[in-house]
Amino acid sequence: MDYLSITGPSRLQGEVAISGAKNAALPLIAATLLSDQPCTIENIPQVADIRTLLKLFEKLGSKFIFEEHTLTIDNEAIDNTIATYDIVKTMRASILVLGPLLARFGRCEVSLPGGCAIGQRPIDLHLKALEQMGALIEIKNGYVVATAPEGLQGAQIIFDKVTVTGSENIIMAAALARGKSVLINVAKEPEVVQLCEILSAAGVSIEGIGTGELTIHGTDRTPLTFDPFAIIPDRIEAGTYLCAAAITYSSVTLTNVRPDHLDAVTAKLHEAGCRIESEGDSMVLYPAARLKAFEISTAEYPGFPTDMQAQFMALATQAEGVSIIEERLFENRFMHVSELQRLGASIHLKGNTATLNGPIQLLGADVMATDLRASSALVLAGLAASGVTNVHRIYHLDRGYEALHEKLKSLGAKIERLRE
Ligand code: UD1
Secondary structure, three states: EEEEEEEOOOOEEEEEEOOEEEEHHHHHHHHHHHHOOOOEEEEOOOOOOHOOOOOOHHHHHOOEEEEOHHHHHHOOOOOOOOEEEHHOOOOHHHHHHHHHHHHHHHHEEEEEEEEEEEEEOOOOHHHHHHHHHEEEEEEEEEEEEOOOOOEOOOOOEEEOOOOHHHHHHHHHHHHOOOOOOEEOOOOOOOHHHHHHHHHHHOOEEOOOOOOOOOEEOOOOOOOOOOOOOOEEEHHHHHHHHHHHHHHHOEEEEEEEHHHHHHHHHHHHHHHHHOOOEEEEEEEEEEEOOOOOOOOOEEEOOOOOOOOHHHHHHHHHHOOEEEEEEOOOOOOOHHHHHHHHHHHHOOOEEEEEEEEEEEEEEEEEEEEEEEOOOHHHHHHHHHHHEEEEEEEEEOHHHHHHHHHHHHHHHHHOEEEEEEOO
């Protein structure tokens, strides 16, 4: 197993290109199941989660070539609609094949994802919505067995909670359903918006894109034809590099970024004393004279993203005063707290709120990555800490950050990827 060894404190400088968004690429690759024609997608990040999804596609009978950042995929010959446990257990987002497989083939089986490091994460809302569209859902031997022999029927669906992959699954299902679906309380994340835009370009009539209410006119199982398209830049990767610049009091330029997708993140960096200038698809962070404490409460887009909570906790260790971070989306997303404490951070955790006192001079130590974003927080803390920080179990980082250590190294960080 590999680990990252960081010698801090670091000072960064230069430019870093942001990769395509993993969380946009996953549903859009799943959406190609709605087509029986070859389709080309560009700007796909080279990360483990994408390779996991493609492994699942291989098992389904899909034919594809994934080179550099371009995927050409042909789902004409799909002859299997079972997403098996060995794949789903490594990546919950495999659930994204449920809606499109059921919509196109009228039957599929997807292993139940089960719990994960950041909480229980049920899929009840995905299943309830599909039932409202006429699907028969049974849980058998740990699998969701879904059937809709006559195809799915458009329906009015009110999501009890805003769910990102839940919205995406039902949007894809509605695209091939019979008649009109009205989806209420849909997620508004940029990744959901891109999915709608691409489906719309493929001929599905969708009203309300970017709002919480979508009206989708299904094609009644007529497969879609996608023109080539490119995945949007990864706003979480971008936010992580902005935090890397802020925590090391450095000036860094990001390229291939969508500044408008990062408003909640840049507002908090501003509150912490940093200055950010955006022009077109690039952003420059100018460091604070002295980082100031801030308060964060995670929320659905356009609120502050839960996927940036851990990175901002690392930043708060360096900010003067008392920072308060409230996690409102997931019940157990504080696994990074005890690891940050190993580096010397002063964090008091009560329920879903962390209170931090800063600034603290962090001291390098061995720490363990626990989930994707928690791991990047440890890397950020390692950049600020003095001495050597070894971040173990970085397969979590590999799931969602393309070439993290190369990118940080090119910015001047002293970081090595080593074998245990
Ligand atoms: C997606 C993102 C993840 C991000 C999260 C929240 C992908 C691949 N992953 O995850 O990076 O952290 O959005 O922005 O895009 N819930 C239910 N029942 C359901 C579905 C969800 O109760 O059927 C709850 C969850 O437990 C959680 C909340 O809804 O408390 C939001 O979860 P959701 O938006 O579904 O997260 P994911 O789509 O899994």
